[in-house]
Amino acid sequence: MASFFEGLWESIFTPGPTPTLLVATNVTFAALQMVLAGMLYATYSVHFVVLSVLCGGLWAAINWFARELKEHQQQEEEEKKRRALASARPRPVSSPDDSETEVEATKSTASLRKGPPPPVSKPVAVSTEVEPAETHGELKLRVVEEALSPSQGIKSSVSTEDEWEKVSENEKDK
Template sequence: MASFIEGLWESIFTPGPTPTLLVATNATFAALQVVLAALLLATYSIHFFVLSVLCGGLWAAINWFARELKAHQQQEEEKKRRALAARPPAPPSSDDSETEVEAATNKSTASLHKRASPPAAAAVPVVKPAAVSTVVEPAETQGELKQRVIEEPLPSPGQGHKSSVSTEDEWEKVSENEKEK
């Protein structure tokens, strides 16, 4: 029992539906259905029947979603495995001065040249990435920052602090400043 609770606590922080979390969810919904059935039999109220139907629908929807999510995760893992199996191993690079971006660009352009297979006499132009501007423009200043001055004495620890200026007055000041601009 202690290992189940420990596993449940850890599964809360694990993404996706874990088996421990699904067992706990199903046990909780089963207990709720039992309670609703007992209340229905004790009171003969239609409300408990409706709640039981809603609970059953939610229970089925959660289990369906967990199954679909697990199937999607398996498909993604299969795609990754196929992609890794289909990709040839990269040859070791002898030029250590190249950056990762340059190496990726060179490899992608080389693979494009191989796929295109142009005639031997035709020259294929190599496209280099455009230069990026590194100039940083300063942000526009919107106005001055002013510190608020509290005119009241500091409240004692047991009292709350009440502002001398209401929110409406502050908004009026803001709207006046906007009209001046």
């Protein structure tokens, strides 16, 4: 029994659902179902039926999730084995002519005939001056309308901050 609890303690810190943790989870949910059944028998309250259904649903969901996670881990392990086998297999050796197309072969033979590439020229000086951005249009100020209704208040021609100030002033007056 002590080895079970040691295994349970270690399984908490192990990623994934371990067999020890699943056994402990199933035993705990079974005990909870028995307690809920006892409480239902003692009180005849519908609340314990609802709690029992919720407990059963959670129990089933945890087991389903653990099963799906285990299947996914097995699929990943199989995929790793396939990759390892694929990389371990010797690839057929091909001649250099097989991998080149006619154009690539012509370019490589032409470059061999020309000789070494020409030397690289000196770097060009770069200007550090910033050029001004082009202006696409003019900024226009808003025009204050002459006939204002009392509900509109005074419109600002400067910015929206002035409009918010007017709104907050009107709220203070109320």
